[in-house]
Amino acid sequence: MPLIVDTDCPYGNASDIAVSETETTPEVSFAADPHGGPECLWFCFRVQRTGPADQPCPQQFRLVLKHPQNMLGASDAAALRPVIKRPGSDWERLGPGVAEPLPDGRCNIVWETNPPEPLLEVAFCYPYGRSELDLLLAETDGYWHDDVIGVSQEARPIIRLANDYGEPDGQRPGVYLVARQHSSETPGSWVLDGLFRYMASLGEAAPLVWAVPLTNIDGVENGDYGKDNFPYDLNRAWGVVPMRHETLVIRRDLLRWRERCKPMLAIDFHAPGGCETYGIYCFRGQGANESEEVRTATQEWSDIIEATLGEQYAADDFCRIATYASRWETPRFAEYCAETLAIPALSTETPYAMVGDKVLEVPDYREAGRRIGQAIVQKLQERAST
Numbered sequence: 001m002p003l004i005v006d007t008d009c010p011y012g013n014a015s016d017i018a019v020s021e022t023e024t025t026p027e028v029s030f031a032a033d034p035h036g037g038p039e040c041l042w043f044c045f046r047v048q049r050t051g052p053a054d055q056p057c058p059q060q061f062r063l064v065l066k067h068p069q070n071m072l073g074a075s076d077a078a079a080l081r082p083v084i085k086r087p088g089s090d091w092e093r094l095g096p097g098v099a100e101p102l103p104d105g106r107c108n109i110v111w112e113t114n115p116p117e118p119l120l121e122v123a124f125c126y127p128y129g130r131s132e133l134d135l136l137l138a139e140t141d142g143y144w145h146d147d148v149i150g151v152s153q154e155a156r157p158i159i160r161l162a163n164d165y166g167e168p169d170g171q172r173p174g175v176y177l178v179a180r181q182h183s184s185e186t187p188g189s190w191v192l193d194g195l196f197r198y199m200a201s202l203g204e205a206a207p208l209v210w211a212v213p214l215t216n217i218d219g220v221e222n223g224d225y226g227k228d229n230f231p232y233d234l235n236r237a238w239g240v241v242p243m244r245h246e247t248l249v250i251r252r253d254l255l256r257w258r259e260r261c262k263p264m265l266a267i268d269f270h271a272p273g274g275c276e277t278y279g280i281y282c283f284r285g286q287g288a289n290e291s292e293e294v295r296t297a298t299q300e301w302s303d304i305i306e307a308t309l310g311e312q313y314a315a316d317d318f319c320r321i322a323t324y325a326s327r328w329e330t331p332r333f334a335e336y337c338a339e340t341l342a343i344p345a346l347s348t349e350t351p352y353a354m355v356g357d358k359v360l361e362v363p364d365y366r367e368a369g370r371r372i373g374q375a376i377v378q379k380l381q382e383r384a385s386t
Helices: 130-139 186-205 217-222 245-258 292-313 333-340 362-385
Strands: 003-006 015-020 027-031 044-049 061-065 083-085 098-101 107-113 119-123 145-151 157-162 173-179 208-212 262-270 280-284 314-321 345-349
Touching: 003 015, 003 027, 130 186, 145 245, 157 217, 157 245, 173 186, 173 245, 173 362, 186 208, 186 262, 186 362, 208 245, 245 262, 262 333, 262 362, 280 292, 280 333, 292 314, 292 333, 292 345, 292 362, 333 345
Parallel strands: 027 061, 173 208, 173 262, 262 345, 280 314
Antiparallel strands: 003 044, 015 027, 044 119, 061 107, 083 119, 098 107, 145 157, 157 208, 280 345
């Protein structure tokens, strides 16, 4: 069964590709490509069967992931659940991977599925890019304005959604949201998608929401993982002097938003290590310049979001302070918002595949986003009544 592996596709990423075209169980082996960064995790590619259409097709097909020990947090084969897509079907999860040991102590991770007939798309997690964003805009009936607020370092449009533009010195409660500072952390996009849909359902009763859903658009389109990528991790580029052009663009948009509403909260949507199954959690800043008022308000926001997500989605250790080693000493988005703009800010982390034993599908991500939106509105209503 002749097979062709193609990374020239949306968000394409794979390397060290090999094809075994046996008659019984053909196999494609591959690795995640770091794309110039120090970390790798994301992969996305197509496998196409060529040859005569009436050629007999084997019953099984193997996908073999090489070098998982070099991927960020990808050590647990059973918790790695990539997604596949066949022509005319939606993306769907594969089952748990199986570790196959190698003689030197390393291992590969293997999944078996049906062969390409004639095409099979494979990705680390459900992709989310401009086409998914366009679908959101279409399905929310024009509720969201989509405006280009600047361009990326590679001159791609940076799109900001807004449900209203506010007005100078406006007093409508405001929320600012970003996702995909690390370009392949697609669970964050799907959660934000659910939040967008919930806010659209509220119409004018929603707070004023501005959001940049595809922040690191170059990395998204190029198929980068995007965590700590050189020349500068986008989420570590929020110092006094912006270290990325995207940061400069979004910072100026934040300042516009702040002057046109009553700023209440900023959230940055991420995904954690590849095999984490603890549930959704958040990081908050601990900067020396953060006021006690902002610190208290941030904890209140965290508490209501945790309660609304509930045991189904929230991690037991929900609100955390980042203590892991970083390659960068400059502030994150949430720290910039809290310290420089005096706005409560959180960074959420949503697992790629599972919460405990529960396998996450697109409706789960959207439901988590709906609940976060519900928590935001509930908290704003409580404040308005006091």
